[in-house]
Amino acid sequence: MVSLNSYLILSAILFAIGTIGVLTRRNAIVIFMCVEMMLNAVNLTFIAFSKYLGNLDGQIFVLFVMTVAAAEAAVGLALMIAFYKNRESIDVEDMNMMKW
Amino acid sequence: METLFFLIVAAIAVITSILVVANKNPLNSALSLIMTFFCLATLYVMLEAPFMAAIQIIVYAGAIMVLFVFVIMLLNVRTEAARRGKHALFLGTMTGLLLLIQTWYTVGRGSLAGVRGPVDSALIAKVGHTELLGTALFTDFLLPFEITSILLLAAMVGAVILSKKKL
Numbered sequence: 001m002v003s004l005n006s007y008l009i010l011s012a013i014l015f016a017i018g019t020i021g022v023l024t025r026r027n028a029i030v031i032f033m034c035v036e037m038m039l040n041a042v043n044l045t046f047i048a049f050s051k052y053l054g055n056l057d058g059q060i061f062v063l064f065v066m067t068v069a070a071a072e073a074a075v076g077l078a079l080m081i082a083f084y085k086n087r088e089s090i091d092v093e094d095m096n097m098m099k100w
Numbered sequence: 101m102e103t104l105f106f107l108i109v110a111a112i113a114v115i116t117s118i119l120v121v122a123n124k125n126p127l128n129s130a131l132s133l134i135m136t137f138f139c140l141a142t143l144y145v146m147l148e149a150p151f152m153a154a155i156q157i158i159v160y161a162g163a164i165m166v167l168f169v170f171v172i173m174l175l176n177v178r179t180e181a182a183r184r185g186k187h188a189l190f191l192g193t194m195t196g197l198l199l200l201i202q203t204w205y206t207v208g209r210g211s212l213a214g215v216r217g218p219v220d221s222a223l224i225a226k227v228g229h230t231e232l233l234g235t236a237l238f239t240d241f242l243l244p245f246e247i248t249s250i251l252l253l254a255a256m257v258g259a260v261i262l263s264k265k266k267l
């Protein structure tokens with residue numbers, strides 16, 4: 001029997017790796033993928049808690065997180081295509097049009 | 101046996117997620133991320149949530165990652181020429197590690213509440229995971245479910261408008 005803490009620590013490791021990716025990469029698509037990874041780490045926490053508390057509410061929440069992630073991916077990738085059309089790059093260092 | 105299996109799957113998940121961050125080519129990152137999602141789906145099966153595992157593979161590894169790979173290939177993004185400077189790399193890694201230590205400490209201190217809900221392995225085996233989820237989704241969570249449809253509609257319209265030729 002795997003304990004709840006193992007799942008939580010695995011989830012924490014995945015979340016930390018996702019954070020490192022968001023903070024250190026420059027490619028906007030890779031940053032986006034790291035955000036998806038962080039969302040998945042949280043989903044793992046929800047499902048682990050749901051199993052060990054005997055309550056299905058966590059899994060319903062995971063369904064909603066997945067919906068939001070899908071919507072976010074669609075809009076975010078459309079934004080990236082629009083940005084690429086303007087600037088010929090998806091480097092986050094080039095995203096400075098709103099800088100004063 | 102179960103612990104050994106968990107350790108193997110967890111190790112693969114951690115290694116592939118490190119590869120997502122470390123790979124220079126975005127396409128390799130995307131493929132590593134798909135592997136991470138598959139490992140998470142395996143863990144969901146171990147946590148007696150087979151429906152969530154199926155959704156994880158269909159929606160995440162299927163739909164969302166196909167979208168990512170499609171955009172990477174459409175934009176023809178080459179290997180990034182320059183990474184962030186040494187300072188940003190160091191500070192980012194330190195922030196991530198700090199977050200990890202903090203979470204680890206908090207997780208180690210707490211314990212699970214004594215109150216248990218009605219769902220256990222026997223009920224899931226008898227009624228079925230999908231049916232339990234469906235019942236909860238269409239009774240207790242009906243309003244959030246309906247709002248989700250509006251969110252998806254808004255996202256669809258947004259994506260179409262944003263990728264028009266003349267913005």
